[in-house]
Amino acid sequence: MQWKHECWIYSIDCRNEILHATQNQIIGTGELEAIKVQKPAFVLGERVILCSHDKGTKQRLVLGIALVHNSWFYLVELMSPTLIKIPTISNRFSLVGEKSLVRVNA
Numbered sequence: 001m002q003w004k005h006e007c008w009i010y011s012i013d014c015r016n017e018i019l020h021a022t023q024n025q026i027i028g029t030g031e032l033e034a035i036k037v038q039k040p041a042f043v044l045g046e047r048v049i050l051c052s053h054d055k056g057t058k059q060r061l062v063l064g065i066a067l068v069h070n071s072w073f074y075l076v077e078l079m080s081p082t083l084i085k086i087p088t089i090s091n092r093f094s095l096v097g098e099k100s101l102v103r104v105n106a
Contacts, residue, residue, distance in 0.1 A: 002064030040072040047104035
């Protein structure tokens with residue numbers, strides 16, 4: 001799940017491909033397959049500290065959560081938006097593991 005274009009985008013594993021859809025594009029069938037996976041350590045919108053980041057503020061928001069091979073990964077912004085285009089960075093977002101993040105106490 002990822003916040004993009006002012007709405008939540010869901011990623012759905014369909015065996016040999018990943019489909020992306022908004023909540024309005026998904027129709028529930030009532031057929032669910034239970035999987036045994038621990039809950040994610042962080043929730044969407046939670047404030048976290050990105051441990052491995054060197055420049056600027058390290059505090060980030062969890063913008064997405066992905067389950068990859070039974071491990072949770074979190075989408076965070078690597079660098080804040082700037083008015084100056086930086087040609088060396090094509091994507092300022094990244095999926096990082098739980099060990100790269102620390103919860104911010106409210």
